Amino acid sequence: MKSKFEELKKTFEATLADLKDGVDLEEIKNKFLGRKGHLALLMKEMAELADDERKEIGKFANVIKSGMEAGFAKAEAARRVSQVFEGEWLDVTEPIFPAEGRGHLHPITQITEELEDLFASMGFMVLDGPELESDFYNFTALNIPPTHPARDMQDSFYIKGHPDQVMRTQTSPVQVRAMQKYGAPIRVIVPGRCFRNEATDARHEHTFYQLEGLMVDKDINLGHMKGVLEEVAKHLFGPAAKTRLRPKFYPFVEPGMRGEVTCFLCQGQGCRVCKKTGWLEVLGAGLVHPTVLKEGGVDPEKYQGFAFGFGLSRLAMLKYAIDDARLMQGGDERFLKQF
Numbered sequence: 001m002k003s004k005f006e007e008l009k010k011t012f013e014a015t016l017a018d019l020k021d022g023v024d025l026e027e028i029k030n031k032f033l034g035r036k037g038h039l040a041l042l043m044k045e046m047a048e049l050a051d052d053e054r055k056e057i058g059k060f061a062n063v064i065k066s067g068m069e070a071g072f073a074k075a076e077a078a079r080r081v082s083q084v085f086e087g088e089w090l091d092v093t094e095p096i097f098p099a100e101g102r103g104h105l106h107p108i109t110q111i112t113e114e115l116e117d118l119f120a121s122m123g124f125m126v127l128d129g130p131e132l133e134s135d136f137y138n139f140t141a142l143n144i145p146p147t148h149p150a151r152d153m154q155d156s157f158y159i160k161g162h163p164d165q166v167m168r169t170q171t172s173p174v175q176v177r178a179m180q181k182y183g184a185p186i187r188v189i190v191p192g193r194c195f196r197n198e199a200t201d202a203r204h205e206h207t208f209y210q211l212e213g214l215m216v217d218k219d220i221n222l223g224h225m226k227g228v229l230e231e232v233a234k235h236l237f238g239p240a241a242k243t244r245l246r247p248k249f250y251p252f253v254e255p256g257m258r259g260e261v262t263c264f265l266c267q268g269q270g271c272r273v274c275k276k277t278g279w280l281e282v283l284g285a286g287l288v289h290p291t292v293l294k295e296g297g298v299d300p301e302k303y304q305g306f307a308f309g310f311g312l313s314r315l316a317m318l319k320y321a322i323d324d325a326r327l328m329q330g331g332d333e334r335f336l337k338q339f
């Protein structure tokens with residue numbers, strides 16, 4: 001009798017081990033463990049045994065039964081796992097971003113690269129400078145000594161515990177760095193990120209971009225500067241764009257001026273954007289102050305130069321008609337996708 005039970009268990013286990021994918025597990029369960037299944041029939045046969053024997057075989061049969069049930073539960077679990085994996089099959093070689101989700105250059109980067117190409121065609125080299133700058137290069141070397149009121153024009157981020165370090169408020173410190181490194185004559189532009197402690201609004205950001213320019217040579221005058229700036233304005237805003245220079249104070253140039261271009265929106269007629277003037281301010285400029293030339297190791301008796309600083313963020317806003325400076329650093333895809 002015992003061997004019959006053992007035989008049955010073996011057959012059952014073999015059946016489970018050899019399961020084909022499509023086979024219904026419930027059917028197998030009924031066939032072996034159901035009320036009229038093989039095991040039940042075998043147990044019925046025990047009725048004919050003598051009392052003692054029935055007791056012993058009964059115990060044995062129960063062990064066989066729970067063994068078979070455990071085997072079935074295991075097979076059921078395995079089937080479930082394989083179904084889950086089948087549903088979630090993963091192709092690890094599949095690209096996860098659809099093609100239209102690919103990014104492109106930020107509008108500031110686009111305009112920077114465009115200007116780098118233009119200036120390179122006029123013989124300017126492109127330089128970089130540190131964003132964490134010394135107080136000396138950011139101010140003092142630019143003819144703005146400590147306690148000079150002009151420092152108030154650029155409220156700055158200083159570094160705790162390092163009173164001589166400042167997040168640069170302008171790209172102008174690279175004027176002096178460039179002259180120290182390369183001497184005169186020199187033609188250089190410096191696109192880069194600047195920082196000021198601004199209360200941000202639609203026209204002001206604490207983080208923004210400038211493009212500095214410096215040209216030092218013999219007999220340089222304002223006419224050279226105006227020629228270069230006009231070239232830039234026409235390149236960015238079309239052949240009809242006009243420029244004008246008006247006096248403005250910057251400690252590191254003499255004379256100093258602000259450069260304006262005809263308003264892109266009203267073509268100089270006067271509108272809301274240009275506050276009815278027809279002109280928009282896009283840069284600070286002037287002839288390099290002798291003190292600054294000296295800081296750069298250049299003899300002001302032999303050389304003159306002009307310098308300018310475009311507000312790159314402002315230029316990009318004008319070129320692409322962006323009405324809020326904060327969008328530039330916002331990282332909002334809906335904004336960026338438009339360029």
Ligand code: PHE
Pocket residue numbers: 169170171172250253256283284285286307308309310
């Ligand atoms: N650095 C000045 C600013 O940030 C702009 C400027 C650059 C003015 C070069 C004159 C010459 O406002």
